Amino acid sequence: MDSLTHAALGACLGEVMLSRKIGKRALFWGALAQNLPDIDVVAALWLSPDQNLLVHRGGTHSFLFALGLAVLLSLLARRKYRDRQVPWNQFFGFFLVQLLVHDLLDTCNAYGTGLLEPFSQERFSFHLLYVADPLFTLWPCLGLIALLLLRNSNPKRTYWALAGLVPAVVYLGYAFLNKQQISQQIEASLAKQQIPYSDYFVTPTPFNNWLWYAVVATENGYQIGHRSVFTEKAVPTEFTFFPKQEELLRFAIDPGEVQELKRFAHGYYTVERWNDTLVFNVLRYGQMQGWQDPKSRFTFHYFLSPAGVDNRLVMQRGRAKGWNRESLQRMKIAIFGPPPEKAHSAMP
Structure with missing residues (x-):
């Protein structure tokens, strides 16, 4: 955190x-x-x-x-x-x-x-919380502010300390229930669409616990999708396939670097070419606005070649890239669904 x-x-x-x-x-x-x-x-x-x-x-x-x-x-x-x-x-x-x-x-x-x-x-x-979740952090911060303002002799200090801790623990329980719900619905979607898989995981998207990102390991790559806790149970999750392209790793300059990255990825990675650049994607950190563009690039992308490319900010450079008012609005729609008038107009 x-x-x-x-x-x-x-x-x-x-x-x-x-x-x-x-x-x-x-x-x-x-x-x-x-x-x-x-x-x-x-x-x-x-x-x-x-x-x-x-x-x-x-x-x-x-x-x-x-x-x-x-x-x-x-x-x-x-x-x-x-x-x-x-x-x-x-x-x-x-x-x-x-x-x-x-x-x-x-x-x-x-x-x-x-x-x-x-x-x-x-x-x-x-995979219960995003690394920064405002609804989890809010309660301890409110408790801390009160504790800094109140005198040592104030009898309400313990109350405010617990007000900072107890809701945070409850929120963790809420996150666990959300994950269980999303996992069950992802499994149901895979069964309904007859997608064979060996493993999968789900993890929250940035700054919330309502929209979840799912990565499903298949024989030659990964099926990736997003699902909201507010989506109707009967509505299947839409998946987009990303090939693993393991064979591209033979062009990597440093084999030791590749082994370190594989270990860090826990087996969930793809390899791509962006023009003349060989890129190693770790899938555990989501996509750049994947709820808006299912084919968007992955947040964690490490440049394997050419030599000398700067990877020092690899954990930060993709987290909020391209975010704007429209992308936040699209996230809101992905979580809660379209406004009633738009939903009505979209009906045949």
């Missing part, structure tokens, strides 16, 4: 778990601890882009790292607040919870989190 969400959640947790001992300072420590696993972003300063993709949300997001860092932070906080007589185990529990919440929350989106590193390279992605 984004840094603002982690910080607001950490502050609300800090209020609940530690504010009676150290006051509003608990908000700061909570926000800080919640963002420390993302220290791995500094690795981009010396790693190549393909290597950095696997380092991010890797070792610093593991259970082992959380345990070790919680011990170090507890020793630091115990020394700083020795006059407050806070037991070391209370500090340890506080920091361990903060770090684990960060790690587990990051598993809710598409990137993949290395919870078991260094013992296992498996990445966990539950």
Whole structure:
């Protein structure tokens, strides 16, 4: 998730778990601890882009790292607040919870989190939330604002901390139910259209939990479609086929780079040529406005050749490319359907 969400959640947790001992300072420590696993972003300063993709949300997001860092932070906080007589185990529990919440929350989106590193390279992605979802972030932020404004002695502080945490947990449950509904309807659409497949996944589209993106693995490529939680159950999902084109990888300059990208893609990728440029698409991050143009390019596209092409912003360059008022309006229609008068005029 984004840094603002982690910080607001950490502050609300800090209020609940530690504010009676150290006051509003608990908000700061909570926000800080919640963002420390993302220290791995500094690795981009010396790693190549393909290597950095696997380092991010890797070792610093593991259970082992959380345990070790919680011990170090507890020793630091115990020394700083020795006059407050806070037991070391209370500090340890506080920091361990903060770090684990960060790690587990990051598993809710598409990137993949290395919870078991260094013992296992498996990445966990539950595809429940987009990396930034305003309806999830809203509640912790409101709670944080109230906590910053209220005095330490105000009895409503706990209420506002819980007001920041409980709705966020409820929203996660809502996202889980949405995913279950979409998954069932995608499977029904595949069966109705008699599309053979080996596996599939669904994940939310940008900034919402109502319009979902589906990728279905077939023998030679992928069927891709979008579906809203408000679409009638009987309406089948429309799919667009994208060939995998694995054979194009023989033109890649760096085979090691290709292997890193395949690992990062979890098997979901296509290869294309854009004029003289060889492009590796990772499908887990959606399309650029795929709800508007089913054949649009993929958000994550990595340039394999020619040599020297800049891939440093590979995670950002396609996320909002081409977005404008029309594309947002088309997303609204994809979620809620056309306005009544347009829907009526479209009927035969």
